[in-house]
Amino acid sequence: MKQWMCCALALGVSFYAGSVSASPKAMVTHNQTSMTTNAYVDGVAAPKPAMPHSTTSVPWFFVKAGCDKHVGDGICPAVIKMNIDSDSPIEVGTLYVDLHSGVISPAEISAHGFTITVNAPGEITVMEE
Template identity: 40%
Template structure:
């Protein structure tokens, strides 16, 4: 009986460890601006831009796929741009995403009239200044 209890304890502990270090399910972008936003990885725009005044959820596995071949360690770099459906997109800045944990750095960017701040793992909000 003691052996069974130890076995269940080991399984429960390993499952909780996997959950604690798991990447997010989605990359979530809250675009609270009057223009479309998008991320560019290695110069290529995401096929899932975030419309003005909306929230976009992209499966994290699709983020990993877009970053494939463009990572340094487990970090993927993305350039964030606004008004991406116009002839003159506006660059807000560069972010790094940890593909294993969902950690996004830096936590705050502000440039060209827009501010991006990270809400949590795999989640960010963009506002107009």
């Protein structure tokens, strides 16, 4: 009986620890602007841009794969650009994504009439001012 209790306790602790530090299932972008937006890592675009007035979800394994060679201490820098369909995309700023937890920092960036707010791990909202 003691052995069963020990194993059950260890299993419960491992599930709890896994859920606390688990990364999100996807990177979610709520684009509330009239322009298409995307993230770039070392100049390479994310596989799925966020179209105007839409929500886009990219599976987390794609986020990790795209950042694989560009990570320092598990943190991936992603440059966010607007109006990517034009000859003159607008750079809003850089977000730093923790690939283990999904935490994105800074919590908010603003430039060139746009604001990007972090809602939760792996989730942002892009707004026009």
